[in-house]
Amino acid sequence: MMDYSLGKGDFENWVVSDTAFSPDTLGKTESIMYLGNGYMGLRSATEEPYLKEVRNLLVSGTFNKFSEEEVTELPNVSDMTRLDIRVDGERFSLELGETKEYVKQLNLKTAELTRTFNWTSPKGKELRFHFRRFVSLDNLHLIGMKMDIESLTDPVEISFDSGINAQLSNTGSQHFHEGEKRIFDKRFVQLIQTTIESNIDIVLNTAHQLTLNGKNVQEEPVMNMDRRKVWLTFDLALQPGDKLELEKLTTVYTSRDKEFDTPEYQLKKLREHSLNDLRSSSEKGYDALFQSHKEAWKNKVWSVYNFEVNSENPFDQLSLRFALYHLTVMTPAHDERMGIAAKALSGEGYKGHSFWDTELFILPFFTYSNPEVAKSLLKYRYHGLAGARSKAKDNGYEGAMYPWEAAWPTDGEVTPVWGAVDIVTGEQTKIWSGFIEQHITSDIAFAVYQYYNVTGDQEFMNKYGYEMVFDTARFWTSRLEWNKAKQEYHINNVIGPDEYKEHVDNNAFTNYMAHFNIKLAISYYDKLEKENPTLLSNLTKQLDLKEAYKLWKSKLTKIYLPKPRKEDAVIPQDDTYLHLNVLDLTKYKQADKVGTLFSEYNLEQVNQMQITKQADVMILLYLLEQADNVFTNEIKQANFDYYEPKTTHDSSLSLSTHAIMANDLGKNELAYLLFKKASEIDLGPFMHSSDHGIHAASLGGIWQAAVFGFAGIRLVEGKLRINPRLPKHWKDMKFTINWKGQPVSLTITNDILTIHPLNGGMITFEVFGNTYETNQEMEVKLEEETSNIF
Template sequence: MLSYDNIRSDDLRNWIFSEVEFHPLALGKAEAVMSLGNGYMGLRSASEEPYIGEKRNLLVNGTFNKFDEFEVSELPNAADLTRLDIVIDGTRLSLERGTVTDYERSLNLRDAELVRSFVWEYGGKKIRFRFRRFVSLDRLHQIGLLAEITPLEGGDVSLVVRSGIDGQATNSGSQHFHEGEKRIYDKTYLELIQTTTESKVDFVLGAAHHVKINGEKTDLAPKMDIDRRRVAVSYSVKLEEGSTLAFEKLATVFTSRDREFDGDSSLDRVRQTALEELRSMHSAGYDALFEKHCAAWAKVWQQYDISLKSAHSFDVLAIRFAIYHLVIMTPAHDHRMGIGAKGLSGEGYKGHSFWDTEIFILPFYIYSNPVVARALLEYRYLGLEGARAKAKENGYSGAMYPWEAGWPSDGEVTPVWGQVDIVTGEQTKIWSGFIEQHITSDITYAVWHYYKATGDQDFMNRFGYEIIFDTARFWASRLEWNEAKGRYEINEVVGPDEYKEHVDNNAFTNYMAHFNIQLAMEYYETLREREPRLFEELNRKLSLEQAMAEWIAKAKLIYLPEPNESGIIPQDDTYLQKKVIDLSPYKAQSKVGSIFDDYNLDQVGAMQVSKQADIMMLFFLLEDRFAPEIKRANYDYYEDKTLHDSSLSMSTHSILANDFGDGELAYKLFRRATEIDLGPYMHSSDAGIHSASLGGIWECVVLGFAGVRMLGGELHLNPSLPDAWEELSFPLYWQGQRLKVELERHLLRIEADGEAEVSLTVHGREMKFTKQLQISY
């Protein structure tokens, strides 16, 4: 069970949440939601002592590997650095034996530190344990752990602590590494080398220790041990009652894929760099390293400074939780890497990037840290190689982005087989990698969104135009002519609603493809007139003149589903003719996907039931193309049929509900979104956190309740705070300036950090200001 108000001081209020009871059958929740990271690596927060069912994950961004030819690439689970085998009077520490009191495991979001403490009573002795852990944001390759052990009652104890680097870790059984070298330097510095089996990425992991008793360093000599895929040391000591042993473990993680090794990623260079870093860490110690880490996080909270005054303090914690995880999952250090659907908090979705990044996470960075937003889009530019290969393999032109992406050049990495079919007992085929194609236009939309909000012309010249043109070339080749109806269609696809497979003319897919082609046509003319040299370069590369002729011929004939007599836009050609059933038991579910306890996917596909927002996503992204009454009619129709079985869904519906003036529903859906990971459901995050949902929480706040939108390149604000909120403030980057936006119930204040004039529209009123604006609304 999680607690949200266990604070030690007022300055940490709404910065900490805690696990207040140990559950051996529900380990995954805290492991994932309390995970640590810095964008370079993610460390799942398994406890120091081992338990059956635990997941010890250390994932380093961008190090993808294929176990064999029959599997897709995934982030390999590197050697474990966190396990400690602690033996008290000959008995291994385990909370499944003895009596445990005062248990608490907490994540301090402000300082990004994990703290676990408890009192363990066994064999007539009572001992207090306290564990601390951080993954440095100051130095991306550093991990710090500290264990404090104090016998309280029952006399002295005989204590053994065994610590090391364990390369026997796997990805749920798949071993991604060759057996590597192991060594201990000067009886102090442990080193283990791993190399991935297929991608040949070298990992160099190191660890060193300090042992102190009552604050004084000891000269205990460790027992050294090297075995298959592991290297370790153990320390033995007689610890007096009332004394405290402090055991520091300082660790380093380097790989040959790290940017600092560009030009020379030889193993010798990597291991020498790693050893120097480890020696430096060992000299500094946990406290000094942690202090620098905290200073780095203080800058993060200044950068993403959201302030909220709410009647429900959980709202404040939830927003901070979302930002914390967005920071630790994002590879801000390296544009060759994307964001996984589970971040770096678990093996779910194998570390692959989806449309989650562009639609749900990128807006946070566009408006809060455009430098990072650009890096994430450069990752997609690097992915053009794989996208072009996928298009060619499928018989199309241009760039067809993979549904799941890993290393940029890998192309499509979606697994082919998934969960069980409850009717046949066979594995269900995953069709997304074959026919869920809207991601191609989603990426183009994100490029456009970034450009319009930032004005970054350099990005467009170097990367953006090429993405837009080549994705439009794909869509033009993907269109299918229907002679009988005299129109171009897009058939046999999966839209955002993944409960409907092999559908024709999914409205979201068709409209977004049309948007993609129209955008390419617009920028074709712009580039030809303003940047003729760049135009000629891209023309030679992509045959733009030929492509433009095709776009002109086809764009006006693309079928875009229109509202019927009731104002409802059909989600696809057959959705509105499908069977309607009572969905109330499933809409009240305590776990997602409960409908599959009663039906298989084919049966669900024959019903008017949606996994997540589909038509609603269209209204969210292209909102100025649809009349308000059409959006409202469709919202009322499809919300009733949407189970929100995807974590992506509730934030979109919340934003639209707020647009329609249904503040109560908007806030309810926002709260449900915040509880996907942070809420009471103890198995919701076993495979890792839900990265898109966390981006969606920020979207609910800034794009929803504050009403921030980019419409046709113009900034709009339509604030409508929930009844529970009195004040909201947040930073907003727009056209190169950082704006500080402050909202009260009917008051808006904006302060700009630059001198340029800012144009915006607030609740339909166009206005301009320099430096400061204050209006009532």
């Protein structure tokens, strides 16, 4: 049972808790309480094992193929969290005996997982258990664990096995050769794994320190080895009141780490370095290492983002902190060769692949809040140009055609071909996204545009950004299809953001975003021609831009862009959508579980109805406002009212966009309801919502709904616009963004916007149509402004 009220004092609205153990709903807290630092993610399985548990340790960038018949995925690395505990010789499990005062919780502020309970054994002996765990943000290679066991009533024999277990797989796919195992000094345990196809070495080291009533335990453990497993066995006797304490520290290193991924790489040096790190860490101990980790969270995260919401509903503040926590632990900020997985590093869902989720739902947070991380994520896409160019060539196109699912940058397309069952035919459903969901190419170009306009980072554009925009535009001009009868270019046989509509022609989002991409390339070409002809000359030689520029200019105005209908201002989602049958979606939209529609219809049937999986036309209107602002509020209103009732929100990406648009349109209560529903995708009471991992993009969307929605922050034609409209029960919100290279602090109430450029640089911004400029703290009254929104 989830409980968010247990944080007290300095930890009020910082703690996510589960207060009732259930062996049938383990996945919820394993996922939403997972620990990480961007280098690795550790799923928060319990120490003692259960049948329905999922133990995952995923390390960014370590992709491998199990066989040629499968796509590459992040492999499930060895587990060191499992402790096989025996009490008086019998297996310890919460399914046996009696459990009281059970609390498992994640403290978002300190990024520490704890679990505490009293347990009475089947023999009637009562013990107190307390577990602690963290994945260090100070040392990206370090995992800390701690276990306290106290005998409350009787003498008791405690025995447990602890070590490194490589007998794991990715739901059956084994990605590793069995490597060497070693125990040093009967204390330091080492195991090596090597991926079978990508040949990445992973070295894990773990060490134990036991104390009884504060004194080091001198008895030596029993050493054990088995296939893909090495461990130590400890046996101790406790008297009533005795307290056993175990500290277990682990280091994880790979040959893909930047400092080792060199031509001079030697496994021997990697082993020595990783073991020395563990020895050094062991001298410090759990508490000192945890303190350094806690300080890193304070200095690198909470003090930087400064996000506070004063709401009558404390859950709002908690949900935003939850989003910021996960945006931090999911992001490989240490290495620009790595992207963000759709399930982050919390589970095996989507195989660790990156989608358009990153650019449109996660990247904006970093662009506005931590530009260095945003730059790293965009450089990942730059490194992916090789794979994008290969995909374009393989499909008969030019330029760069980005893969729908991406892994290691040079891997190219890694989308699986087959998916879930078709409830009508009983066959596997073919996944067409890797073949025809192509809008991701322009989504990445948009992300470059947004980053450049918010940060002003010219160096990035010169080295990476212009090339990405030019080559994606080259793809689109080769992708356009000439319709002789209508004398215009179409884009046929695609999937738009609404994946319930396959093989459609002229998806509005795809067409408009392709048009945006080409138009952006033209503007950048013209800019470089005037300001940096040398760079343009170099890129022209590389990409044949003179010919590309001619094609861009000749084709741009002839691209078919679906226009709002005269009778109701609705933009057709594609050529056929508005002619399909309408189905009442009320019961599906109100269901606890997403995708319930498919218990009654298959995808082919859904394809023939006006049913939308997620924001499609709506996200188009939202994005293009930031570039051209070509759509009026009346058009936005008409399309929101038409499409939202037909949208199931089965994609976790959908709710945040609708929340932003609802707020823009003055639908305040609906905007807040959609924000709350987005917040409850992972944090809600449904205990199977996150079994396969957290919803990474939705967490970025929660931040966007608050900042771009309620705070009204928006990039509009290169300028900063701030049109706040807080929910009625929010008294104020405070946060920091980064604009044109300097942090800017904002405090918003229902009456006043306070803006403070923290470095003293001049900032120009617009509030409800009025333009302001300041280089110091400034207040803008909102009461009179809000009456002039429309």
